[in-house]
Amino acid sequence: xxxxxxxxxxxxxxxxxxxxxxxxxxxxxxxxxxxxxxxxxxxxxxxxxxxxxxxxxxxxxxxxxxxxxxxxxxxxxxxxxxxxxxxxxxxxxxxxxxxxxxxxxxxxxxxxxxxxxxxxxxxxxxxxxxxxxxxxxxxxxxxxxxxxxxxxxxxxxxxxxxxxxxxxxxxxxxxxxxxxxxxxxxxxxxxxxxxxxxxxxxxxxxxxxxxxxxxxxxxxxxxxxxxxxxxxxxxxxxxxxxxxxxxxxxxxxxxxxxxxxxxxxxxxxxxxxxxxxxxxxxxxxxxxxxxxxxxxxxxxxxxxxxxxxxxxxxxxxxxxxxxxxxxxxxxxxxxxxxxxxxxxxxxxxxxxxxxxxxxxxxxxxxxxxxxxxxxxxxxxxxxxxxxxxxxxxxxxxxxxxxxxxxxxxxxxxxxxxxxxxxxxxxxxxxxxxxxxxxxxxxxxxxxxxxxxxxxxxxxxxxxxxxxxxxxxxxxxxxxxxxxxxxxxxxxxxxxxxxxxxxxxxxxxxxxxxxxxxxxxxxxxxxxxxxxxxxxxxxxxxxxxxxxxxxxxxxxxxxxxxxxxxxxxxxxxxxxxxxxxxxxxxxxxxxxxxxxxxxxxxxxxxxxxxxxxxxxxxxxxxxxxxxxxxxxxxxxxxxxxxxxxxxxxxxxxxxxxxxxxxxxxxxxxxxxxxxxxxxxxxxxxxxxxxxxxxxxxxxxxxxxxxxxxxxxxxxxxxxxxxxxxxxxxxxxxxxxxxxxxxxxxxxxxxxxxxxxxxxxxxxxxxxxxxxxxxxxxxxxxxxxxxxxxxxxxxxxxx
Numbered sequence: 104x105x106x107x108x109x110x111x112x113x114x115x116x117x118x119x120x121x122x123x124x125x126x127x128x129x130x131x132x133x134x135x136x137x138x139x140x141x142x143x144x145x146x147x148x149x150x151x152x153x154x155x156x157x158x159x160x161x162x163x164x165x166x167x168x169x170x171x172x173x174x175x176x177x178x179x180x181x182x183x184x185x186x187x188x189x190x191x192x193x194x195x196x197x198x199x200x201x202x203x204x205x206x207x208x209x210x211x212x213x214x215x216x217x218x219x220x221x222x223x224x225x226x227x228x229x230x231x232x233x234x235x236x237x238x239x240x241x242x243x244x245x246x247x248x249x250x251x252x253x254x255x256x257x258x259x260x261x262x263x264x265x266x267x268x269x270x271x272x273x274x275x276x277x278x279x280x281x282x283x284x285x286x287x288x289x290x291x292x293x294x295x296x297x298x299x300x301x302x303x304x305x306x307x308x309x310x311x312x313x314x315x316x317x318x319x320x321x322x323x324x325x326x327x328x329x330x331x332x333x334x335x336x337x338x339x340x341x342x343x344x345x346x347x348x349x350x351x352x353x354x355x356x357x358x359x360x361x362x363x364x365x366x367x368x369x370x371x372x373x374x375x376x377x378x379x380x381x382x383x384x385x386x387x388x389x390x391x392x393x394x395x396x397x398x399x400x401x402x403x404x405x406x407x408x409x410x411x412x413x414x415x416x417x418x419x420x421x422x423x424x425x426x427x428x429x430x431x432x433x434x435x436x437x438x439x440x441x442x443x444x445x446x447x448x449x450x451x452x453x454x455x456x457x458x459x460x461x462x463x464x465x466x467x468x469x470x471x472x473x474x475x476x477x478x479x480x481x482x483x484x485x486x487x488x489x490x491x492x493x494x495x496x497x498x499x500x501x502x503x504x505x506x507x508x509x510x511x512x513x514x515x516x517x518x519x520x521x522x523x524x525x526x527x528x529x530x531x532x533x534x535x536x537x538x539x540x541x542x543x544x545x546x547x548x549x550x551x552x553x554x555x556x557x558x559x560x561x562x563x564x565x566x567x568x569x570x571x572x573x574x575x576x577x578x579x580x581x582x583x584x585x586x587x588x589x590x591x592x593x594x595x596x597x598x599x600x601x602x603x604x605x606x607x608x609x610x611x612x613x614x615x616x617x618x619x620x621x622x623x624x625x626x627x628x629x630x631x632x633x634x635x636x637x638x639x640x641x642x643x644x645x646x647x648x649x650x651x652x653x654x655x656x657x658x659x660x661x662x663x664x665x666x667x668x669x670x671x672x673x674x675x676x677x678x679x680x681x682x683x684x685x686x687x688x689x690x691x692x693x694x695x696x697x698x699x700x701x702x703x704x705x706x707x708x709x710x711x712x713x714x715x716x717x718x719x720x721x722x723x724x725x726x727x728x729x730x731x732x733x734x735x736x737x738x739x740x741x742x743x744x745x746x747x748x749x750x751x752x753x754x755x756x757x758x759x760x761x762x763x764x765x766x767x768x769x770x771x772x773x774x775x776x777x778x779x780x781x782x783x784x785x786x787x788x789x790x791x792x793x794x795x796x797x798x799x800x801x802x803x804x805x806x807x808x809x810x811x812x813x814x815x816x817x818x819x820x821x822x823x824x825x826x827x828x829x830x831x832x833x834x835x836x837x838x839x840x841x842x843x844x845x846x847x848x849x850x851x852x853x854x855x856x857x858x859x860x861x862x863x864x865x866x867x868x869x870x871x872x873x874x875x876x877x878x879x880x881x882x883x884x885x886x887x888x889x890x891x892x893x894x895x896x897x898x899x900x
Contacts, residue, residue, distance in 0.1 A: 405459070591845060
């Protein structure tokens with residue numbers, strides 16, 4: 104609606120660049136706030152509802168700074184003098200309820216100013232990733248001067264009855280797990296147009312109701328409804344994104360030029376038509392529809408990653424013949440006025456959008472239709488090029504996949520779930536570090552999972568989440584994330600808070616060891632490993648009834664990582680214990696499950712079923728003797744009778760190839776990603792066809808491996824204090840890359856640049872530039888040369 108949307112693109116970006124670098128008054132961190140949580144009186148506290156809050160403040164002079172701290176349940180859009188200042192809160196939990204900090208001085212002036220907020224509660228329809236207590240809004244001034252803006256009964260509120268939830272059966276329609284929330288159905292005749300502007304007449308609005316709950320941070324208060332925590336990530340990037348093409352329409356002729364702005368499209372009265380629009384690639388954001396007239400019209404906006412044929416299959420994503428759209432949708436009923444706009448409360452994901460339009464007695468004019476791209480503001484600082492131009496498309500699509508799977512948390516997928524799982528997040532975080540040098544979302548993820556722990560010490564399998572799900576192998580991947588952060592990031596002290604939690608997880612596993620086998624016995628909860636067709640529900644043989652080689656060996660792999668961590672942080676006895684335990688479990692699993700005749704690791708001691716996963720984890724866990732690793736790895740790669748790893752677990756397949764000295768095969772193992780491009784995917788899918796999700800963060804691993812595997816750039820000491828460069832070029836003749844090193848607060852601490860060119864069959868010329876004080880080593884064909892800070896040229900055979 105006008106106001107909520109028309110100023111969006113113009114004003115969100117300046118605030119996005121400054122939000123969350125704002126200083127916070129220490130008194131607010133170490134004590135109670137004097138602002139009150141407020142709500143709308145006379146409505147159920149936990150019911151679905153959309154609300155508008157506003158307050159006019161009178162300033163004698165334009166301030167140099169005016170810092171405020173803002174939160175809501177479920178969410179808010181904050182406006183200052185009619186301009187969108189920010190969105191929030193960043194997703195968290197009731198124990199870590201985020202508040203955003205803004206210096207809004209640049210948008211204030213002498214005299215009367217209006218602060219306004221759109222707040223909504225999706226209640227039982229909310230995304231599973233959304234924690235909630237009850238509807239509420241909170242704004243606290245940073246100092247005495249800004250406290251005139253504090254939320255209390257001086258604020259006014261309106262319950263917006265124009266909104267209701269729709270598309271409540273999207274999961275059933277798609278025959279899939281779908282938990283990103285409802286669509287929005289909005290009746291324009293009931294909407295308070297201009298509510299966020301200073302001249303709007305709010306005389307019929309109510310005084311806000313104070314909730315009288317403590318407003319405190321961790322360690323303070325009692326009977327808290329929310330315990331506050333400062334937002335640690337920036338505002339999302341938001342930018343204009345035009346649609347590409349009209350692919351199909353019904354009875355009226357539609358020219359694609361109306362999608363480029365300045366070319367209104369008139370839908371005659373008494374028309375029932377549809378317009379299928381193709382973005383040409385998948386994206387995430389807020390669609391914006393601007394209209395004039397059209398009283399009593401109905402506009403349904405449906406969003407989809409792909410179209411479906413009559414058998415429910417997607418096929419080539421570029422093809423539309425014989426296919427229809429289905430998925431989440433919004434519905435907008437214009438009131439007939441001019442300059443109206445619609446945009447959903449929460450982001451949508453789409454490649455295709457269909458407008459189904461039914462007009463009444465008046466024609467409807469579509470003045471414009473576009474998207475506002477919205478994801479975490481990663482900046483792609485890494486570069487990669489090679490002698491194979493086809494890798495550029497994998498690089499491009501991998502980065503798009505990574506971007507769309509990163510918002511206020513990492514998303515497993517942007518369309519179906521928007522949930523943050525440890526297994527997905529580990530891969531996504533490494534992609535982020537190598538491509539951007541920005542560790543803030545990874546730090547938030549580590550802390551989110553830490554805050555998710557259940558009473559027996561395991562992390563939940565995904566978090567934030569309003570539903571309990573525990574996946575014990577994912578708790579191990581959380582420890583692997585700690586190890587990744589330790590090796591790749593300079594702020595190693597950050598990890599000290601999490602070491603005790605890691606120890607408790609490892610002890611939980613230790614209690615599940617069957618001493619008669621020296622392997623893990625029957626396991627509790629959902630022991631998902633991979634969406635392998637041979638694993639029912641993704642669970643490998645032996646996870647439920649005991650003696651799973653896959654999960655036992657993942658535990659061994661994690662024990663070795665944890666031992667290194669504990670050693671570094673001075674917990675030497677614990678490090679020694681876990682290293683010894685890893686050795687014992689690896690030896691026993693090899694004795695019970697390894698088939699010497701096949702040279703393959705079985706899923707269980709009965710040796711009836713075999714998988715790539717068991718062999719992969721056996722190599723990574725040092726359970727295979729070094730002199731057998733290459734043969735085992737060859738069998739993993741080429742024995743088609745083994746149950747196969749999907750795109751996700753191929754990340755670990757690559758790690759195993761490198762460990763077995765076969766990293767040069769990586770380039771030849773990119774066929775699954777090439778095949779996805781051939782069927783028109785513009786992001787990388789969850790699993791091989793038929794797939795549910797067309798965009799899944801765990802499948803973007805080439806964005807990491809082009810740098811870490813092909814170019815061979817890896818940390819050789821904690822905090823990336825040293826570098827090891829061991830390229831695995833395969834058939835490539837030349838590669839050229841640069842990658843950032845992680846610094847503090849989203850900034851980089853330096854850059855590594857590598858240019859490699861083969862000379863003949865076995866020789867190589869390497870031009871390498873390291874940060875000034877960084878030592879390292881370059882390895883080629885088993886030979887090693889030391890590296891130093893600055894630029895150097897190496898010729899090796």
